[in-house]
Amino acid sequence: MKKFKLLDTTLRDGEQTAGVVFANEEKIFIAKMLDELGVDQIEAGIPVMGDDEKEVIKKIVKSNLKASIMGWNRAVIKDIEASIDCGVDAVAISISTSDIHIKHKLNSTRNKVLDQMVKATEFAKSNGLYVSVNAEDASRTDLAFLLNFFKTAKEAGADRVRFCDTVGCLDPVTTYNIIKAIIDEVDIEVEMHTHNDLGMATANAIAGAIAGATYLGVTVNGLGERAGNASLEEVILSLKHALNIGDTGYNLSKMKDLCNYVAKASNRHIPTWKAVVGDHIFYHESGIHADGAIKNPLTYEIIRPEELGLERKILVGKHSGTAAIKNNLSPYNIHLDDATTYYLLKKVRNTAISLKRTLTDEELVNLYEETIKEGVLSRDA
Structure with missing residues (x-):
């Protein structure tokens, strides 16, 4: 009962x-x-x-x-x-x-x-x-x-x-x-x-x-x-x-x-931030939050997104930290040390402010490639 x-x-x-x-x-x-x-x-x-x-x-x-x-x-x-x-x-x-x-x-x-x-x-x-x-x-x-x-x-x-x-x-x-x-x-x-x-x-x-x-x-x-x-x-x-x-x-x-x-x-749209069913409620951008969620989702989530038919995403943008950049580049077999990640982070933040939004993974990879062409970063970094 x-x-x-x-x-x-x-x-x-x-x-x-x-x-x-x-x-x-x-x-x-x-x-x-x-x-x-x-x-x-x-x-x-x-x-x-x-x-x-x-x-x-x-x-x-x-x-x-x-x-x-x-x-x-x-x-x-x-x-x-x-x-x-x-x-x-x-x-x-x-x-x-x-x-x-x-x-x-x-x-x-x-x-x-x-x-x-x-x-x-x-x-x-x-x-x-x-x-x-x-x-x-x-x-x-x-x-x-x-x-x-x-x-x-x-x-x-x-x-x-x-x-x-x-x-x-x-x-x-x-x-x-x-x-x-x-x-x-x-x-x-x-x-x-x-x-x-x-x-x-x-x-x-x-x-x-x-x-x-x-x-x-x-x-x-x-x-x-x-x-x-x-x-x-x-x-x-x-x-x-x-x-x-x-x-x-x-x-x-x-x-x-x-x-x-x-x-x-x-005909009533569900806001992306709507509690429980909003599409973006498991999205993390802020550096501290994203770092915690990457290490263990329980640090900032009390509900598993799968339980609600949603998904977790780590976004890269103005408020991101190095953990998010490393996390989102890893699937592309790009692994950076701390020094080079900090340098790329500055470009990420400047670009996000210019675009007034977070970056797609493709844009993040493109920034990485542009930085290599500038001779600042090495592919072996």
Whole structure:
């Protein structure tokens, strides 16, 4: 049994990224790739949106995936009926709990919110569904009311509750304290749903996990409203390496292809420096770092690049040292002593500054050849 489970909402919250639309066939393929990765639950969409959305959710349900398939709903009976019609085995029932949302968005009251949530939860449970009750804007909700909301959800039959940091305003310490209070007071499984407005979505999700949350809501590449959600790939690697969970139960060899496919489908390029899946995250140029990585990659890498379908490269440029030059010339059977390497290093740095980039190995060899022609270096150096 996994200690933590992932609820992936790429097909729901991820598609709510401004300007992103997945084709139906793309959604089905993404769901299959998520299943191959080992995601535990897939939030496939919002059935009440209409026939097109229902059609693709039904196809996902019929794809014989190992993952649970969840439909997202407002705390409204007709929403849940639409989910039932799709054949999902689980539903998320979402309603705002912060006073600012209750007053300005719902034009309602706390008591009405509780009543609406209870009716929707009881209806879903009466139809044999697994239920996650979502407190939207939980991070800005009065804690006493939030605890009462979750206790009431549990009494109504909810299987778990979703804590939503809807506007991404929390920090990890505050997140830990709130989630710990929820678990201690309510004694129910908690799911984290964290947004990245302050750049702390993954950190807050992990803080929740440390506090006892068992479900972590994620999206591929961190897609989502505004600055996005906790990133699936970052959360998995954080579980493995930051929380030292050896085997997370997820197939990391499938992750790079999934992230690349979602990037293409969403027309959102993955930056080369993106944590976990960026193409250049195992590239070393700085002299001290490159020297360490050449001697033993563990000096500057906690993850093996092969584990993520990436590769390590030693680059030669403005910030390089002699170790990188010797390393990159060695495959060409060029072996220099320290004195001649230092001389070549000056040319390398000047050229890199002129070009405003690192040098290719071919350019490095060319500089070496030019220096020989100048009579400065010997081929026997």
